[in-house]
Each structure stands twice: as C-alpha cells, then as structure tokens.
Amino acid sequence: MIPLSKPYITQTEIDTVIDVLKSDRLSMGKYTELFEKEISKIAKTKYSIVVNSGTSALHLILKSLGIQQGDYMIVPSFTFVASANVALFEKATPIFVDIDPKTYNVDPNALEDLLKKIEQGRMHISGQRVRIDKVRFFMPVDVFGQPVDYDAVEPIVCKWNLKMIEDSCEALGSEYKGKPCGSFGEAGAFAFYPNKQITTGEGGIIVTDNEEIARMCKSMRNQGRGEDEAWLNHVRLGYNYRIDELSAALGYAQLTHxxxxxxxxxxxxxxxxxxxxxxxxxxxxxxxxxxxxxxxxxxxxxxxxxxxxxxxxxxxxxxxxxxxxxxxxxxxxxxxxxxxxxxxxxxxxxxxxxxxxxxxxxxxxxxxxxxxxxxxxxxxxxxxxx
Structure with missing residues (x-):
C-alpha cells in the first residue's frame, strides 16, 4: 500500500526525543521554549504559544479576542471541521462563505456579497435574522498551503470592522507576496498532525504580534494560571492545552531541516x-x-x-x-x-x-x-x- 501520507522522521528527531526521556522534565521544558522561538522566526511574529493541537490554537485565539454567545464568525465551508467548530465552543455561530473555484480559498467577492446581504437583513440562520453588528470575526483558511489573497480581503475586513484570525494550520512555510502565512490578522495558527509539513504527533501553535493575545493564550493553555505560572494560582478560566515536552522536542528537531x-x-x-x-x-x-x-x-x-x-x-x-x-x-x-x-x-x-x-x-x-x-x-x- 502506498499511504496517503507519512511523517518524515530522522535520527535527529529520535535523538532529541531520547534526550527528553533521559531528563526529568516531560512537560513545559526547554524544548517547548526553543520550539516557540524557532516558529516565531519562521512566521516573523513577536510571540508564539505552542499548544496540543491546531484546534486548541484557534480556540484560544478566539477566546482571547472575546468571542461570546450571540456572535457570528465568517469562515469557509471548504475546510477541516475544526475551523468552524471553535466558534461553537463559545456558543457563537459560524457563517459560511463560498470559495474561489481555482484556489479553493475564500472568494473576496463572495465575502463582500455575504456581508452586504447580512447588512440588508436578508440572512437568517435557525429562523433568526443575522445582525450585522454581531458579525465580529472572520477566519480565512490557507487551504492545502495555498495563501488567501490577503490584499483583496483585508480592505473588506477593515470596512466591516471584523477581527481576522488566520487559520494557517495547513500552511507552514507558505508565503503571500513574500510575507509568511500566519502573520496576517490578529493572530494565526499552525498545526503539526503527522500529515503536516512537520509533526509533533499532535500539536499546534499560536503566532501573533499582539502582546495581550499572547499573554491570554499562554495563561489559558495552562489552566488559567497567571503570568508567573504559580502553582495552584488561577486568574481566569483555562484549559489543559499544554503540549508535552516529547512532542515539543520532536517539533524542534523537525525544524532543524x-x-x-x-x-x-x-x-x-x-x-x-x-x-x-x-x-x-x-x-x-x-x-x-x-x-x-x-x-x-x-x-x-x-x-x-x-x-x-x-x-x-x-x-x-x-x-x-x-x-x-x-x-x-x-x-x-x-x-x-x-x-x-x-x-x-x-x-x-x-x-x-x-x-x-x-x-x-x-x-x-x-x-x-x-x-x-x-x-x-x-x-x-x-x-x-x-
């Protein structure tokens, strides 16, 4: 059988993981920090916060931006289900937008038409009219590694005052007009499932230039601990979205090539x-x-x-x-x-x-x-x- 995909693992990855196993630190150790620093260099962002999946990364970004019940998030339907599910986690509602027939990414014209339709009161979901002031978020997806046409969508995002979260979970290493994917919008996310460009087994990462998003996401991934990460001191609702040190080490080793x-x-x-x-x-x-x-x-x-x-x-x-x-x-x-x-x-x-x-x-x-x-x-x- 020729498989659909398989990870690329070398002796470097094996040695690095063994190094963790021989240590006394299996969670939140040096490789977690090293992995984050290297991803920031690739994405050309100030901050990176590694978590246990791309889904967790997208969820924390939305949470840090204040998504809440009654909000709407525009997202393509031609994507992995997690891109839309993360809105449901916070009792928000995804609104789906059509795609370009060549790139399979969000069609800017379809996005503009959708927003005009909502503004005119012609969009209903579950029998309820969608209010334009409740459409607060937009999540474009760099599908299959193909960058979204950001020069075309960003004026629309600004016009309608949307917060843009870039789902780059499939696009590590991709560039739009020389600028790395993941660096557009409020924040972006990469994922590292075994079929991705590099893998951590299971894992994802948030990349952003926004200090507040980074601070909130770092806290929420670790059960809502404060900035000092003091033991049993929780300042907000958080989750166990931490990545383990073995996975982070695997990812760091992958980044070396x-x-x-x-x-x-x-x-x-x-x-x-x-x-x-x-x-x-x-x-x-x-x-x-x-x-x-x-x-x-x-x-x-x-x-x-x-x-x-x-x-x-x-x-x-x-x-x-x-x-x-x-x-x-x-x-x-x-x-x-x-x-x-x-x-x-x-x-x-x-x-x-x-x-x-x-x-x-x-x-x-x-x-x-x-x-x-x-x-x-x-x-x-x-x-x-x-």
Whole structure:
C-alpha cells in the first residue's frame, strides 16, 4: 500500500526525543521554549504559544479576542471541521462563505456579497435574522498551503470592522507576496498532525504580534494560571492545552531541516503536476501568482465532473494506493444541518468543487517510482470505473 501520507522522521528527531526521556522534565521544558522561538522566526511574529493541537490554537485565539454567545464568525465551508467548530465552543455561530473555484480559498467577492446581504437583513440562520453588528470575526483558511489573497480581503475586513484570525494550520512555510502565512490578522495558527509539513504527533501553535493575545493564550493553555505560572494560582478560566515536552522536542528537531523538507515536498508536487499534465480529465493544483512560496500540505487534484470520484477511491484503494476525498463541506455535515438547517445549494462553488477533489499520496520521502505507480493506477481507475 502506498499511504496517503507519512511523517518524515530522522535520527535527529529520535535523538532529541531520547534526550527528553533521559531528563526529568516531560512537560513545559526547554524544548517547548526553543520550539516557540524557532516558529516565531519562521512566521516573523513577536510571540508564539505552542499548544496540543491546531484546534486548541484557534480556540484560544478566539477566546482571547472575546468571542461570546450571540456572535457570528465568517469562515469557509471548504475546510477541516475544526475551523468552524471553535466558534461553537463559545456558543457563537459560524457563517459560511463560498470559495474561489481555482484556489479553493475564500472568494473576496463572495465575502463582500455575504456581508452586504447580512447588512440588508436578508440572512437568517435557525429562523433568526443575522445582525450585522454581531458579525465580529472572520477566519480565512490557507487551504492545502495555498495563501488567501490577503490584499483583496483585508480592505473588506477593515470596512466591516471584523477581527481576522488566520487559520494557517495547513500552511507552514507558505508565503503571500513574500510575507509568511500566519502573520496576517490578529493572530494565526499552525498545526503539526503527522500529515503536516512537520509533526509533533499532535500539536499546534499560536503566532501573533499582539502582546495581550499572547499573554491570554499562554495563561489559558495552562489552566488559567497567571503570568508567573504559580502553582495552584488561577486568574481566569483555562484549559489543559499544554503540549508535552516529547512532542515539543520532536517539533524542534523537525525544524532543524524544515527548508529541506519544504524543498523535497515542492519537488514531489512539481513531479506530480508534470506527470498529470498530459491528461485532460484532471486538474493539478492551481498556484496563484501571489503565492511566492507554497509549504505543501497535501496534493489535491480535481477530476472531471463526469468521473465518479467514489468509484475511483474504491478502485485505487483496492489496488494498493490510499486516496481520500478532500474536503467535504462543513455546512453539509450532519450535525451542522441539524443545528442550523443548512442545505445543499447554499454554497454552489464549494459544493461543486468538493464532489470532484481527490487527495493522492503525498509525503516528503516519496519516490519517483511511487508517484509513477500512483498516476498509473489513477489512469487505470479512470479508464475502468470512472
């Protein structure tokens, strides 16, 4: 089986983790601090606060910005469900915006149209009219490592006085016009699940230039302790969102060869695009001209609408190649439909794209031979069952 993804682990990572195991500090030790400092250098932000998942990072950012019951947060539906769930954690409501058909990121025109619709009183959720003064947050997602067009969305954010939180959980190493993803808006977040550019096993991090956000997030990740982190002294509601020292050490070791990882993943992506270019039934990932660097997370292709994507998945899986649909729209997830009455037809571009996108095997150490096998099995699947 050629897996969909696998982490890139070298002897450096193994030695660094063993170093932690030989120490007497398995939580909040030197590697936690070192990892945070290195991520700040990459994101070019003043502060980094490492936590146990990307979801936790996004939640703490929203919490530090004062999200509360009755608020609304605009977010794309073409994303991992956590991007929207974090609003629900605080009894706020996600409002979904449609995407650009090429980049799969937030469509600035759709964002502007959505806000005008809300202002005019033409948007209802769960039978209640959405008030424009309650639309306080906007969470763009740098999907698959492709940066959002920030020059296009930032004037809209300013016009409507929205607080922008950048979900860069899939975009470590990506740049928008030379500026690192994660450094736009009030704060950003990266995630380090095993299929990401680098991994901590489970983990995420908040990056920001805002001292108050950093202070609040650092406290809340550690059960609401004060700045001195005194034992059993809790100054606010907090959570156990700490990362363990083993995970932080793994992440720190990964960062020592981040550029090599990004270089190798970029080569894998380029080889795929070249291999697939001869077929008219598939579209390789589109890279916008403002994306000056892509930190490749996954490699997602778009199949011709006439092809039965589910049969392709079954065929390739049964022939030793693991593939997945990426993404299923969040607004059509069963519990979102039940909670808010969301239905098909709300987001036509999102719904159309999601029926045709397919993630094929992609990882740092992938060989040309493995890629050739993937493409051959994909071609065979399209010819036989597509």
């Amino acid at each position: 981040l550029e090599d990882i990004l270089y190798k993943r970029d080569n894998v992506a380029k080889r795929y695009s070249q291999m697939l270019s001869e077929y008219d039934w598939v579209e390789p990932p589109y890279i916008a001209n403002y994306a000056t660097k892509i930190g490749w997370f996954v490699y997602v292709i778009k199949l011709d609408e006439k092809i039965n994507r589910d049969r392709i998945i079954d065929y390739m899986s049964s022939h030793g190649v693991q593939v997945r649909n990426y993404f299923s729209p969040v607004h059509l997830q069963p519990f979102y439909k039940q909670l808010f009455g969301y239905t098909e037809g709300m987001l036509p571009v999102t719904e159309k794209i999601s029926k045709s996108t397919l993630a094929i095997p992609f990882y740092t150490t992938m060989t040309i031979q493995e890629q050739q096998t993937v493409v051959e099995i994909l071609k065979e699947a399209v010819e036989r069952v597509g």
